[in-house]
Amino acid sequence: MYRLRIILTICLLILGAGTSHAESIENTEDTSRGAKLVPSGQKEKFYEDLYHKSYALVIGVSDYDNWDRLPGVKKDVEAVEKALYGSGFDEVTTVRDPYSDQMEDAFEDFISKHGRHPENRLLFYFAGHGHTVSKEGGREPMGYIVPKDAPRPEENEAEFERIALPMRRINEYSQKINAKHVLFLFDSCFSGSLLGKIRSGSISKKIHYKAEKPVRQFITAGEEGETVPDVSIFRDFFVEALDGAGDTDKDGFITGSELGEFLQKSVIEYPNSVQHPQYAKSSDIDLNKGDFIFKIGDDKKSRKFPSFRDYLGQTKFRGPKMIVLPNGEFKMGSLPDEAWHDRNEHPRHWVQISAFAISETEVTFDDYRRFVKDNPEHELPGDEGWGRKGRPVINVSWEDAKDYAKWLTEQTGKNYRLPSEAEWEYAARAGTDTPFSTGECIHTSRANYNAKFDYTGCKLRTKKVYKKTETVGSLPANLWGLREMHGNVWEWTADCWHGDYKGAPDDGSAWKVKGDNGDCSRHVIRGGSWYSEPWHLRSASRIGFFSHKGSSTIGFRLARDCDKPKCGPNRGEEVENGEE
Structure with a gap:
């Protein structure tokens, strides 16, 4: 209207x-x-x-x-x-x-x-x-x-x-x-x-x-x-x-x-x-x-947080660029009147998040190649003919992503892992409570998705379809400096699949408990992909996918625990405001 x-x-x-x-x-x-x-x-x-x-x-x-x-x-x-x-x-x-x-x-x-x-x-x-x-x-x-x-x-x-x-x-x-x-x-x-x-x-x-x-x-x-x-x-x-x-x-x-x-x-x-x-x-x-x-105050949503890259062992190579997010509290899930919301996004609940680091972009083929070289039991996944340089690694299972995080932990001496669902949504929202971190609407100038479809009332059906992944970092960052949180590839999280949030942790930890509502043969993916309709890119949108399978629409990004009192690299100086 x-x-x-x-x-x-x-x-x-x-x-x-x-x-x-x-x-x-x-x-x-x-x-x-x-x-x-x-x-x-x-x-x-x-x-x-x-x-x-x-x-x-x-x-x-x-x-x-x-x-x-x-x-x-x-x-x-x-x-x-x-x-x-x-x-x-x-x-x-x-x-x-x-x-x-x-x-x-x-x-x-x-x-x-x-x-x-x-x-x-x-x-x-x-x-x-x-x-x-x-x-x-x-x-x-x-x-x-x-x-x-x-x-x-x-x-x-x-x-x-x-x-x-x-x-x-x-x-x-x-x-x-x-x-x-x-x-x-x-x-x-x-x-x-x-x-x-x-x-x-x-x-x-x-x-x-x-x-x-x-x-x-x-x-x-x-x-x-x-x-x-x-x-x-x-x-x-x-x-x-x-x-x-x-x-x-x-x-x-x-x-x-x-x-x-x-x-x-x-x-x-x-x-x-x-x-x-x-x-x-x-x-x-x-x-x-x-x-x-x-x-402009220090508490504005548009913020530049410290970033760093850990060295791999004693080599000159470094892992993915990590951005340090501070302690915070947010409401997880969708509002009852949010268009295309799903019952698995309810009940909406407050979650406390402890400071942690999350990768600025999705893990790339270049990052993953070093892991494969050290672990011959893993193969470099197919790229669907799109090319590998700078693109997010795809066709990886949840188990592959978990093994990569374990390898990176061994290389750096720091605890790398997949982000919990709560941490992922906290990072994706970047202080917002709208369907997307960009507001009520999303556009192909801000995210890689299937724009043959329009999100309710936005009038932004550009009909542009990327039809493949884009190079990481090629689209604008959200308010906290994170790239492609909406679209490009779905991203694995640490949580087992649950059909709703009844009984979900409120401390930001991953929900791994099986039960009437839990299924650890599937894990949660977030963010939507190049193939997704815009409603799947919402910050609250979530899907369960088989843990042992990969897809051309699924990749991942990493989280890392923070050392107290400061969250920084394993050696070398902290990289301020995303600059190296």
């Missing part, structure tokens, strides 16, 4: 205090997402020095009375709320499915309570339908955001204009606020008077200069006449930007101007995208000298 949807984010760097009356209509249902929000008391000292307090108002309308329902808005609100808490906001107020009077009350009460202090930071985010009413007689068209109870304009235009909230009002709100910085984001293909009266802004050089001067900034997801899908790539890139990708000059900060440029470039260049985001600053000379500022 496509929607004329607006996501409005008015990031007012207004540092004030208090709570919004809008909270009285907040939906308090526990969505049980897979990550915990950062409490306001843990924000960085940077924000304490720069701002007094940081508040956000997030409004989402998905269950309309007269317009098409927008189920994707619910996830938009959750994702943005989580991203804002992670970006230093003290309080995020969410309002779901408001009627017209509730929506206006939410804006006005929030501004009244939090907009008075000149050193506060505020953010307003609206997700729902938007509409532009064209005017006759040369009058300017007007854009509106649509509350739950608004009629469709083609049925009653006068009533629509009375109930819907015009962009003129949003502009008035921005002028009323006694705050330095205000940022509006509209995830819609929007036209009307607002952007016509503001001008594009350039990125100034000094962060403190930007912080001291006031600004009103506006970003829209597209131009008039374009459509915005219910599955929002604009929202995905907004969250990705706050996770660090929006820091285009790599100075540790994201400005509103950088955010606008990042969203514009990312959305336009996204495969099959028809959106052209626009961004600008206010034409008011007193409100266009500053810039909205986010600081």
